[in-house]
Amino acid sequence: MFHRILFSSKYPIIQATKTLHMINTPVQRRNQAFCLLLVICFVVNQAFSQSYQTDEMQDLGAFAEENDFAIDFWEVTIKEQMGRERAESLVENLETMYTQHEDKNGDRVKYTFYNGHNNEPFYVLYNVILPLDKKEPAEVIIVLHGKDWDSQISQKYEKEKAAIQKKYLTKESQLYTCLSIQDSDIINHDEFLNKAKKYFNIKHISTNYDNIENSRIEQSTYGYIKTWEHFYFMENDPKNVHIAAVTGHHGEKSFMIGTPILINEY
Template identity: 30%
Template sequence: MWKILFIVLILLFPINTMAKSPATDELVDIAEFAKNNRLTIEEWQVIIKEQLEENTAINIVDNLKNSYKVTMSEDENIIQYQTEATQIEDAFTITYRVLLPKNNLGHPELIVILDGYFWDEFVMELYQAKIDSLNKSYFSEKERTFSWLKVKQDDIIVNNTLIDEIIDYFDLQEVETQLDLTNNTKGVIKKFIYGYTPLWDNKITINNIANNIQVASTEDEKGNTEYIIGTPILIHEY
């Protein structure tokens, strides 16, 4: 649903993006917030995308074939090369995709996806080292990065109290809350909170309003709440 929402926003509104500051990593910041609030991190994902020249994209595919098993698939519009998800020290996986549009329908694109299911100091160090390596090997500071993590409460916390903690911790501005009216599950309440934090340069601008953080909360019929915190907006790659 997140990816659909993001695509709809792109189609409906002009969006401007800004590269993130090299000294900032949004996932690390969000994970630190979770740690400070005794929240258990259940899952996280970082998606890095950059448009490329065709010869650069082809060279990357050739380089990936030297180190990974690469599969190719295609449809009438695009050729996709993808590596298998590769485990990094049993801490997280990394997957590479290279998209080559046909008939000059767009720019080739490199997509790197990092997926993890827990977080601690060891994972953070491996993650930061891998990001540094990716930046040196593949990206040119023109990439777009989307990050999110899913957390659960270890203690009983009032839903609005945690949202207030997020607003205060990240100094959120332009805060907007929306209920998910498409949800038909009885007893389940879903809502989205959008805002802008000056802590990060990475952002999207819709109708002259900057956004770079989104929180999705899902409360079940027993009052248990799951939170997904993402930046600049929630999307998911499979």
């Protein structure tokens, strides 16, 4: 790519090179060569200064490992809308491999397939939602869910996710991650938030307190992590990470961190 940019006949470097042949004085040639060097340095810098994109769940898992956090669970949800024929073909494919559960509700039919065993570090749920109105697009929701994380699980997760995306989905799919950490006597919300800020170098931070009655979310913090690809805008700032302090049904507390926004049912 850099070679094509550098030697394209329309690029200023070539024009500058042609000009050098027309210059006779040594001073002019040195000045022109210096300018040419600056242009080359600029092009090289642009070619190699793009943000390095990483897998969000891998980052969250490494964050938990480094801080010895007690994990409640981790979850990756992949969503995609697709044409009905392709979705029906997917249902036929999945039912040859996994047990099917069918749920008819209102104006749609939901097919659920479970891929997991007791000795596996995580399981996969395949959900295919077919509207009764055949003109409406179908929706596929695939969930990877586990309760532990280490280097072996990390490798298995990466392999499983890549296979799912290649076999069943396209580049149009949307991916959401969530990591839930248990509250303890040695860490509170502020300390967890500060560790996340430092580890991920979170920018554009904003915090909201939930005043909704019976809400399980006590506090939500949003921010932006440069190495994570997807983001949205909130109050004119990019956001792609969501941290929440959550109270469980029995009063237990946990801290959730996810991207680009937590979609789990608290």
